[in-house]
Amino acid sequence: MTPLEKVEGRAIPLGLKNVDTDVIIPAHWLKTTTREGMGRGAFESLRADPDNLFDRPQYKDAPILIAGDNFGCGSSREHAAWALGDLGIRVVIAPSYSDIFSGNAVKNGILPVVLPQAAIDRLMEVAETDPVHVDLDTQTVTTPFQDRFAFEIDPFRKMCLLEGLDEISLTEKSDAAIGAYEQKLDAERPWMRPAAAGL
Amino acid sequence: MTRPRTLYEKIWDAHVVERRPDGTCLIFIDRHLVHEVTSPQAFAGLRASGRTVRRPDLTLAVPDHNVPTTARLDAAGNKLPIADPESAAQLAALEKNAPDFGIRYIDAVAPEQGIVHVVGPEQGFSLPGTTIVCGDSHTACHGGIGALAFGIGTSEVEHVLATQTLLLQPAKTMEVRVEGEVGPGVSAKDIILHITGTIGAAGGTGHVIEYTGSAIRALSIEGRLTVSNMAIEGGARAGLIAPDEVTFEYLKGRPYAPKGADWDAAVEYWKSLATDPGATYDKVVVIDAADIAPSVTWGTSPEDVVPITGSVPDPASFADPSKQAAAAKSLAYMGLEPGTRMQDVPIENIFIGSCTNSRIEDMRAAAAVIKGRKKAPGVKWAIVVPGSGLVKRQAEAEGLDRIFIDAGLEWREPGCSACLAMNPDKVPAGERCASTSNRNFVGRQGPGARTHLVSPAMAAAAAVTGHLTDVRELMG
Secondary structure (H helix, E strand, O other): OOOOOEEEEOEEEOOOOOOEHHHHOOHHHHOOOOOOOHHHHOOHHHHOOOOOOOOOHHHOOOOEEEOOOOEOEOOOOOHHHHHHHHHOOOEEEEOOEOHHHHHHHHHOOOEEEEOOHHHHHHHHHHHOOOOEEEEOOOOEEEOOOOOEEEOOOOHHHHHHHHHOOOHHHHHHOOHHHHHHHHHHHHHHOHHHOOOOOOO | OOOOOOHHHHHHHOOEEEEOOOOOEEEEOOEEEEOOOOOHHHHHHHHHHOOOOOOHHHEEEOOOOOOOOOOOEOOOOOEOOOOOHHHHHHHHHHHHHHHHOOOEEOOOOOOOOEOHHHHHHHOOOOOOOOEEEEOOHHHHHHHHHOOEEEEOOHHHHHHHHHHOEEEEOOOEEEEEEEEOOOOOOOOHHHHHHHHHHHHOOOOOOOEEEEEEOHHHHOOOHHHHHHHHHHHHHHOOOEEEOOOOHHHHHHHOOOOOOOOHHHHHHHHHHHHOOOOOOOOOOOEEEEEEHHHOOOEEEOOOOOOOEEEOOOEOOOHHHOOOHHHHHHHHHHHHHHOOOOOOEHHHOEOOEEEEOOOOOOOHHHHHHHHHHHOOOOOOOOOOEEEEOOOEHHHHHHHHHOOHHHHHHHHOOEEOOOOOHHHOOOOOOOOOOOOEEEEOOOOOOOOOOOOOOEEEEOOHHHHHHHHHHOEOOOHHHHOO
């Protein structure tokens, strides 16, 4: 995973609320066994409109996306995060996210910044003409017009993003604790194992 | 004496392997369901890093999203090829990955095959008090039997395969209490549609919802699975319903459920899981069951719910300006005018199925309305897709398949089907579908498809009248 610390560039002022994962990447793009190339299907229904935001020259390769409440709701498909990543998006800024999407985003080196609607409204305005700067280390979003918005982030997620951590390697350090839990479970609740009489 | 705890807190506490200083916990996962769409990249990751599956015995793989719902075997009993090469590749990958990693696999032509969220409880693989994950957001479904079950992304699928754990932050708790008795024609689906309309699509974000109250207790397991299934439509990653005698009766004797003395020990443990008197939730919503009508969605978010007796709302009637804009966009997509009576909306397609509503009780509810009637001439396509091979055979033993077929509906093989249009079952652009599935998102049932979410009985009613219909008017 590519570490993320500072991101500066144009921000796509999408602004819509309840942007679901079927909008981010429709199901027919999920028929693949790899993680690559999802950007081609990203926001397909919105991009069917020739005047869509994503394909305007000023937002080509924009690393930031601004959205409304409950971004990434719906399906658990990580393909939504892969699609954003493939489009070049490293940061999403919204008032709230679905729980599954924000987890998937972080695991793919995408920072989900939470800011109140008033800040979103201001950033949408700035994004029309100017770049936005996001600094994960200082947890701030700034603009060329002296706007400065501080955001909160879970410290573990922050560390994973800053260091580009592979979570599985981290968990494998707890191998002994997992083994001890399994032994205790087998001793206390042996019936938790699926019955041998299964299929 | 320990402080009173909720059902969620008890299950969470029993699964903490390690607690980190920042509050993140390493949580043990008791059951992992795997399907063909969100797993190939996870298995590829394991291969690339030389990792194995830590607990293949706790993992069960079933293909469901991509499988066609037309015949899978020819007359001689040979497997028919899958026309779509991409679907075929994903199915082939699961068929290879499962044995390569020592995982139990239910083949697409096995009698037990079906939608993972139907198969899990039906096989007794899903149990109360367990943690269950699957690379599918409707894993919330298994909360209906009292399991802490939630959807995960593919990176987490790989993490669980490799370590049988997940790193998680504890969720907040929310109680949705539905008190009283629902009226005739009102099903579990109407209850959860009404709840979603009440709390909103993000109402449960960051929370696990426990459904309580006499109207929930009165539901069968099939009904409870329907309610918990759509917890995610209210933003909650998981739903929960406390296990009780109804749950134990449902699970007893199922293939993977505990047997003999193990069963007794399990039941005793499950009885201890109910929320303690005096335990508090971070958020409480109380709903009067008498206020719930047969319900239907008008827009493109599952929160866009009205009673069938209602009308398409005027976007200007919403207080929130962003909701006004979203409603206007939804209505343009749905081709609806404000003020149109829901019952005047014509329907060309019917889908009875999905992990929300494809269990035997759903089949019975739909058949009861269809019986003795015919599909309306305006309905071009109407399919009934049982949730599993076992549901299909049970329905056939009861003669339900004949009722559907005689009325002009199609009786299909099990799978996710037109819920998300990954297999050939799609709703044509610009046409409407009365669907028993869980999402009415733009393009969900096919590009340009217009979805109205309803209960199985309401879908059946629309099938015979050709428009959205108050099922109570068709009831004897």
